Amino acid sequence: MTKVLIVYFSRTGNTEQMAQYVAEGAKETGGDVTLKKVADTSVDELKAADAVVLGSPTYYGHSSGEMRRFLDKSIKYHGQLEGKVGGAFASAANIGGGNETTVLDLLHALLVHGMIVAGTAEGDHYGPVSIGAPDERVKAQCRALGERVTALAAKVSG
Amino acid sequence: MTKVLIVYFSRTGNTEQMAQYVAEGAKETGGDVTLKKVADTSVDELKAADAVVLGSPTYYGHSSGEMRRFLDKSIKYHGQLEGKVGGAFASAANIGGGNETTVLDLLHALLVHGMIVAGTAEGDHYGPVSIGAPDERVKAQCRALGERVTALAAKVSG
Amino acid sequence: MTKVLIVYFSRTGNTEQMAQYVAEGAKETGGDVTLKKVADTSVDELKAADAVVLGSPTYYGHSSGEMRRFLDKSIKYHGQLEGKVGGAFASAANIGGGNETTVLDLLHALLVHGMIVAGTAEGDHYGPVSIGAPDERVKAQCRALGERVTALAAKVSG
Amino acid sequence: MTKVLIVYFSRTGNTEQMAQYVAEGAKETGGDVTLKKVADTSVDELKAADAVVLGSPTYYGHSSGEMRRFLDKSIKYHGQLEGKVGGAFASAANIGGGNETTVLDLLHALLVHGMIVAGTAEGDHYGPVSIGAPDERVKAQCRALGERVTALAAKVSG
Numbered sequence: 001m002t003k004v005l006i007v008y009f010s011r012t013g014n015t016e017q018m019a020q021y022v023a024e025g026a027k028e029t030g031g032d033v034t035l036k037k038v039a040d041t042s043v044d045e046l047k048a049a050d051a052v053v054l055g056s057p058t059y060y061g062h063s064s065g066e067m068r069r070f071l072d073k074s075i076k077y078h079g080q081l082e083g084k085v086g087g088a089f090a091s092a093a094n095i096g097g098g099n100e101t102t103v104l105d106l107l108h109a110l111l112v113h114g115m116i117v118a119g120t121a122e123g124d125h126y127g128p129v130s131i132g133a134p135d136e137r138v139k140a141q142c143r144a145l146g147e148r149v150t151a152l153a154a155k156v157s158g
Numbered sequence: 159m160t161k162v163l164i165v166y167f168s169r170t171g172n173t174e175q176m177a178q179y180v181a182e183g184a185k186e187t188g189g190d191v192t193l194k195k196v197a198d199t200s201v202d203e204l205k206a207a208d209a210v211v212l213g214s215p216t217y218y219g220h221s222s223g224e225m226r227r228f229l230d231k232s233i234k235y236h237g238q239l240e241g242k243v244g245g246a247f248a249s250a251a252n253i254g255g256g257n258e259t260t261v262l263d264l265l266h267a268l269l270v271h272g273m274i275v276a277g278t279a280e281g282d283h284y285g286p287v288s289i290g291a292p293d294e295r296v297k298a299q300c301r302a303l304g305e306r307v308t309a310l311a312a313k314v315s316g
Numbered sequence: 317m318t319k320v321l322i323v324y325f326s327r328t329g330n331t332e333q334m335a336q337y338v339a340e341g342a343k344e345t346g347g348d349v350t351l352k353k354v355a356d357t358s359v360d361e362l363k364a365a366d367a368v369v370l371g372s373p374t375y376y377g378h379s380s381g382e383m384r385r386f387l388d389k390s391i392k393y394h395g396q397l398e399g400k401v402g403g404a405f406a407s408a409a410n411i412g413g414g415n416e417t418t419v420l421d422l423l424h425a426l427l428v429h430g431m432i433v434a435g436t437a438e439g440d441h442y443g444p445v446s447i448g449a450p451d452e453r454v455k456a457q458c459r460a461l462g463e464r465v466t467a468l469a470a471k472v473s474g
Numbered sequence: 475m476t477k478v479l480i481v482y483f484s485r486t487g488n489t490e491q492m493a494q495y496v497a498e499g500a501k502e503t504g505g506d507v508t509l510k511k512v513a514d515t516s517v518d519e520l521k522a523a524d525a526v527v528l529g530s531p532t533y534y535g536h537s538s539g540e541m542r543r544f545l546d547k548s549i550k551y552h553g554q555l556e557g558k559v560g561g562a563f564a565s566a567a568n569i570g571g572g573n574e575t576t577v578l579d580l581l582h583a584l585l586v587h588g589m590i591v592a593g594t595a596e597g598d599h600y601g602p603v604s605i606g607a608p609d610e611r612v613k614a615q616c617r618a619l620g621e622r623v624t625a626l627a628a629k630v631s632g
Contacts, residue, residue, distance in 0.1 A: 060586045062545075065543030066539075072533050075534075096261075108534070112437070118432040126256075220425070222384070223387070226384040227382075230375045237596065239595070240595050256428060275591055310590065412598030412615070416572070439568060439570065441535065442570070
């Protein structure tokens with residue numbers, strides 16, 4: 001089974017809700033899903049995953065300090081994550097409030113690890129963004145991300 | 159009077175409407191405003207302006223080819239636009255659809271020219287983004303951009 | 317055979333040289349390579365490709381107007397390029413001169429099309445960048461991009 | 475006197491050296507400079523500054539977790555930093571290694587605070603980047619940033 005690790009930081013619960021939707025999409029696509037807060041996640045868990053999806057609220061245009069610190073520590077496995085599949089999502093307080101730059105902040109980190117990321121032609125192209133609490137649109141985008149990442153990881157790691 | 163040049167590309171009229179709101183804000187702050195479609199604008203007009211504001215729809219995550227070609231041609235005045243004030247806005251079909259990366263595409267070009275750009279702590283931090291036709295939120299953000307840019311240019315060029 | 321389409325804009329020849337190195341890497345990995353200037357390329361050619369690699373000099377922080385116009389026209393096949401593999405490279409006049417934002421400009425467009433992009437843990441993480449004429453480092457990075465893209469496209473489209 | 479606060483994170487000393495060059499440029503332009511490691515800086519110090527310059531090494535395409543955490547905490551003064559002048563610089567291990575995305579990571583945060591940032595037409599357009607230890611080019615770019623930021627802050631806050 002394709003191992004999908006979803007790591008998120010959430011303060012208000014919005015990003016956590018998004019993470020759960022991503023997990024649903026991943027499970028329905030046959031993923032063996034681990035869903036964890038970044039505070040409870042060790043970078044050691046990155047190695048076993050076929051796909052890694054990161055989510056964060058938007059803090060000053062980027063992911064939270066906790067998430068960045070986790071990424072800093074992931075240097076322990078630099079070079080060993082190449083070829084894994086990655087994805088990212090973000091919540092924000094308002095439109096134009098840094099949601100895309102937060103998704104890209106996370107995608108950049110995955111690319112620096114040599115990981116593979118896929119956009120989508122419909123909807124939130126770089127990765128799902130929620131303005132405030134996730135609505136039906138966000139739910140669909142998050143589930144689609146979970147499906148996309150899992151299907152791609154199955155193909156790439158198979 | 160502070161000369162504010164607003165240059166935009168618009169196909170559906172959404173970005174044009176945003177440009178008009180930016181112009182309103184600039185005028186009310188005492189700006190001498192020139193509002194033009196990019197197709198009707200010569201890069202020669204950049205030199206006389208104290209502030210330059212650019213607007214575009216989101217095409218594949220960035221401003222339109224017409225806007226980029228205009229920026230390519232602006233190399234004619236490379237180095238001569240340093241210290242002018244700049245700003246940018248973008249329309250997009252959907253949330254997460256590349257609106258922020260389009261605003262930043264335009265801001266990057268202004269920064270490469272050595273221009274000065276100001277964010278805002280409230281609302282659309284990098285510059286106004288509209289999802290579809292501009293609503294009241296977008297109107298307020300665009301007017302605020304016009305005010306911000308004009309007031310800053312008056313201070314900087316004064 | 318994996319069909320790899322490499323499309324570039326080049327004025328001084330630096331980006332063209334990079335494109336040729338990418339082509340070498342792709343061919344050695346078994347790719348059926350088409351190498352074309354953007355002016356000679358129809359967006360119709362995107363459909364047949366398994367992988368699309370784009371290259372441009374850095375003009376005001378992003379790819380050239382010609383390249384952006386090509387991407388604008390690629391909307392003809394919006395949604396039909398999903399799942400193809402993409403990559404990007406850029407040349408620039410100097411370090412800190414917008415080379416990374418140009419690579420990302422191109423990657424964003426590929427992600428908006430729903431394409432798949434892979435970073436690298438070693439070297440130019442988002443895609444190869446050359447400062448002036450390509451040196452040995454750039455040559456190696458470009459060849460590695462050609463190899464990476466071709467191998468991934470073979471896996472994904474196979 | 476124009477108060478310039480330079481805050482940096484440095485592990486190897488490269489970013490610290492850059493910070494010192496920025497400080498030199500700021501001092502020679504009449505700035506009252508405070509140069510501090512981020513670990514020794516309270517967000518309370520942001521309020522008194524006329525200009526804030528941030529520097530960080532490149533960790534996975536962005537500034538370090540320590541710097542991001544400092545920015546997270548700066549929310550205490552959200553809205554109160556509007557109109558101040560900002561700037562950013564970054565060091566990285568290699569060309570194409572995320573140096574520009576790190577500078578932009580920091581600039582985004584300053585823009586979200588409603589601060590004012592200026593690019594430069596010559597050299598490192600968004601902000602100085604060093605590949606490894608700072609050389610003469612980097613020294614000149616850093617000093618120019620210090621000068622630019624101080625002169626602009628004097629004008630804007632005067």
